[in-house]
Amino acid sequence: MARVLLFGFVLVFTIAVHATTLADSRSVHLKYVNKALEKGAVCLDGSPAAYYHDKGVGDGRHNWVIYLQGGGWCSNHTDCKNRSTSGLGTSTRFNKTLAFDTPFFNNNSSSNPEFYNWNRVFVPYCDGSSFTGNKEAVDPAILSGGSAGGLAAMIHCDRFRDLLPITARVKCLAIASYFVHEAHLDGSKxxxxxxxxxxSLHGSSKALPPLCTSRMNPSLCFFPQYFLPTIRTPVFIAMSSFDRVQIRYNLCLEDEVCLLHNNCTHERLKAMQDLRHYVLSKLPKACPSQRGVWITSCIAHDLPYYWKTTYGKVLSGWFIDGSYTQVIEDSEIPRNCSSEGISPI
Structure with missing residues (x-):
């Protein structure tokens, strides 16, 4: 029996390694946490936490990728109450099956040669706050997530590392979650x-990296530029320098809209390019050497798009080699990659 603990309000649950898959191995059944209510492993509405597990095979049967779903946050009682009736607040709204058919997460050896036969776990996001993970007796393992889930993967990367044997190879992958703080940005902040x-609502300060919260206002320790230097476990960051949520939250919704419709004024485009420069300036540098960076110029959020080389090869090379990796698209012009026919990773 392998144990996985993930807690937001506190999510604590057990995953059985022998979880079975459907006839189509890319679609798996939803599994509820064993004795979830007794352990406090609940969503915002009190329903039990759940997960999807696609079993690894062959030489990948001991390797794990755990993906934490994103979906923003609720930061006041009204928002959390409204969220509690949605698929981001109650497990009663989760799909009964999930197709593991996205790039990096599918079992196709042609499109996902690096990770196709690993154990893959998808953890739906339902607490509106944060996750952490605990997985015993596995090697290697990747804790990953997108957006709010990617932020959680970075925040809890060292805790995840500490719960595994010291000899295990453990790394973290954060997709579309390198959100920046800049007091001088002309935007909504x-x-x-x-x-x-x-x-204030979730009491999250105790879950944030202590080396960060001991030096500054705990709310600032949600920003990777402040806490990531304190994380000792290797982290790979995949993001667009024109990330839609980054633009919406740091500038304004109107900037995101004009970007999507390709009708931004020169002034607004300049503001977004300035934000891009700031994001790039705050990315991890070559020290520590165990960081990885993949940045595109696509107008996108969550899955980054690829160009020139495949994202999977870059990620796999970083995971195996362990040295500093940086791939940044050299374009100050935002691109609508979906309309150009460029596929996500």
Whole structure:
């Protein structure tokens, strides 16, 4: 029996390694946490936490990828109450099956040669706050997530590392979650308000990296530029420098809309390019050497798009080699990659 603990309000649950898959191995049944209510492993509405597990095979049967779903945050009682009736607040709204058919997460050896036969776990997001993970007797393992889930993967990366044997190879992958803080940005600064709400409503400060919270306002320790230097476990960051949520929260919704419709004024485009420069300036540098960076210029959030080389090869090379990796698209012009026919990773 392998144990996985994930807690937001506190999510604590057990995953059986022998979980079975459907005839189509890319679609798996939803599994509820064993004795979830007794352990406090519940969503916002009190329903039991759940997960999807696609079993690894062959030489990948001991390797794990755990993906934490994103979906923003609720930072006040009204938002959390409204959220509690949605698929981001109650497991009663989760799909009964999930198709593991996205790039990096499918079992196709042609499109996903690096990770197709690993154990893959998808953890739906239903607490509106944060996750952490505990998985015993596995090697290697990747803790990953997108958006709010990617932020959680970075925040809890060292805790995840510490719960595994010291000899295990453990790394973390954060997709579309390198949100920045800049007091001088001419925008709405919604991230600051959201994160302050998480501290006051969810009591999240104790779950944040202590080396960060001991030096500054805990709400600022949701920003990777402040806490990631304190994380010792290798982390790979995949994101667009024109991330839609980054633009919406740090500038304004109108900027995101004009970007999607390709009708931004020169002034607004310049503001977004300035934000891009700031994001790039705050990315991890070559020290520590165990960081990885993959940045595109696509107008996108969550899955980054690829160009020139495949995302999977870059990620796999970093995971195996362990040295500093940086791939940044050299374009200050935002691109609508979906309309150009460029596929996500």
């Amino acid at each position: 919604q991230f600051e308000a959201k994160f302050e709400g998480l501290i």
